Amino acid sequence: MSRASRSWTWRHAIIKSRLSPTTRHVLLTISVFMNDAGDGCYPTTKQLADATGLSERSVCTHIEAARDAGWLSVSVHGFKGQKWKNHQYEAAWPEDEGTEPDDKKALKEVQQQGTEARSVRPGKALNLFPKGTEPDDKKALKEVQSTSPVTTPITNSMSEPGSDAPRPSRKKREYPEAFExxxxxxxxxxxxxxxxxxxxxxxxxxxxxxxxxxxxxxxAAYCKTNPDYPPIHACRFISKGRYLSFAEQTTTPQRRLVTDDDWLKRLNFARSSRQWHVENWGPMPGKNGCQIPEYLLQPSDGQGWIVWEA
Structure with missing residues (x-):
């Protein structure tokens, strides 16, 4: 198959895929940025959001779904020393679909309309762009239209007899609850x-x-406070043990700051019971290392007090 028809084969295959309608919409929008050979393109998520009418978060979600399903190749585009980097998107085919560009089956499915010799009556111009291309026109849904003056629309499965039957939904891969x-x-x-x-x-x-x-x-909190830090890939976060230091921050108990009200409650208890909980409150008044603010103490505090054995 020539490289010039590769992107059209990909679009045709996307329309026939079991991807969700929104994911197909995002992929077809990405294809607008590709050349006819389906080579890499570099639209930003903002450009894709504007073109699809979706949010940037939704665009990222459907790009990820297409990538996991094998319909899109995503890589980082940029050169050493440059401060900017864009994601590069290239057409891809799942292994189980059998519609790679060189597959004979794909050659049979890409059909051109009205380009054979003598297919146009004398005196009539070849209409490369069919009518009814408004967004809500049902006829536009039945044809994949060409943006090239030398390539005619491709007939997809929706225009074939019997295609109104519902497609069996592709089973979504499930992961354990703990991993989710x-x-x-x-x-x-x-x-x-x-x-x-x-x-x-x-x-x-x-x-x-x-x-x-x-x-x-x-x-996640670290990434939020450091927006210039690109999050490490989840597989490396796990395999390289990067999670360990962040887990320690979560599991290490933090000592609560003792307020003046806390000290007064302890002092009032000790003044009435003449007992002081050294293990939890530290040294009692008058002893080395006492942490009670001096302005809260009375001259008699600590005199005659004993250690409280809880």
């Missing part, structure tokens, strides 16, 4: 693979998995 507890709140980017993260997760024992889940809130 880690994955859902983890700071992600569109190039992160959920399957790669799960492969790393499977190599952890129960205690390590619990630490991973506990580490995510602290790591």
């Amino acid at each position: 507890a880690f994955w859902q709140p983890y700071p992600r980017t569109p190039i992160m693979s959920k399957q790669e993260a799960f492969d790393a997760w499977k190599r952890l024992d129960t205690e390590q998995r619990a630490a991973c889940v506990a580490a995510v809130p602290a790591f």
